[in-house]
Amino acid sequence: MPLLGDNKHMSIEVRIPTILRPYTKDAKVVAAQGGDLAGVIADLDQNYPGLGERLLDNGALRKFINVYINDEDVRFIGGLTAPVKAGDSVTILPAVAGGQ
């Protein structure tokens, strides 16, 4: 839970897919800050240079990148403006064919 409203200095857990781990020195989960998804990505890019460019293209999420905040696809809850708060879990996954 957020404490004393000081959300921006508290951390958000971000799960990194295998294919992007070269940017995070192989870390599977990293901490980030930000009030919305755009902020989280900007923070990630600052700590792990180049990662932002793999997620965004012309200021929008790349077609083959899916991002979930607490298991919900961000494209349906505001995209890059989707709010994120301390304690939230952000999962990044490449879009792959589902089983059928």
Next chain:
Amino acid sequence: MARYDSLISSVGHTPLVGLPHLSPSKSVRLWAKLEDRNPTGSIKDRAAIAMIDQAERDGLLTPGATILEPTSGNTGISLAMVAKIRGYKLICVMPENTSIERRQILEMWGAEIIFSQAAGGSNEAVRVAKELATKNPEWVFLYQYGNPANSFAHYSTTGPEIFADLPTITHFVAGLGTTGTLMGTGKYLRDKNPDVKIIAAEPRYGELVYGLRNIDEGFVPELYDESILSRRFSVGAEDSVRRVRDLLDKEGIFAGISTGAILHASLALAEEAVKAGEPADIAFIVCDGGWKYLSTGVYGATNNPDVAQATQDLDTQLWA
């Protein structure tokens, strides 16, 4: 009317059953559409029969023809049954990390299986199948991920069946794979009542399945139209296993693992409706029965009572 000219014509008309024990209240109710009651035991019979019928009408499928399809199991099994009866040969490209039962059932109906490597999951199966289709232009590539007959099967059957049985429906929840079920059923329900929420539950597999060589190898099915969906949830193996057991223990429904993911999302929506003090009729899809997944041990009775262990065992598997 429960009499049909043949097994194939008995597809669909599946029961929609209430879940009195898992529904949170009298005004927030869950309803399960039992698609395991189809001829080969999964919702994929609807799409498979529709795609074959359409290819026959288009003159693409002629006697003795060979059908090619990438599949993790259910669509292949449906196609194999129809192909056997109608005299077509079927070649399935299937990831090697799928349950043994799926392979056994495909072989039982005479399908040939080409295994694609585990890393990359269905993504890799689609890639290999597309390559084979290019090299063998005489084969009929039905391609469920981009074949409009797939989603139309749900627009013309699944959607109307659900709306007739549950005109008060507020939410429709289904799995997201080819996206055919959600696109077709979702569009029909929206046409009937624009307020119905269409929700996708997408299985989140272990890391191996997302093992692409680079992001540009990612894949979004050609059938997918984001505007049909209201929300989309990613559900991991642990929640899926827990829910598939709940469905068995509390309602007596023996379903496949992906249905656990769908139930998990449905229960989250039900909880939201309760909190908001709003009535809800939430219909969700039971994609198939649990028979094909018994060997995975997720049902727990004897060989794998611990959810964490059962989840770990699924980590490298394409479980939906």
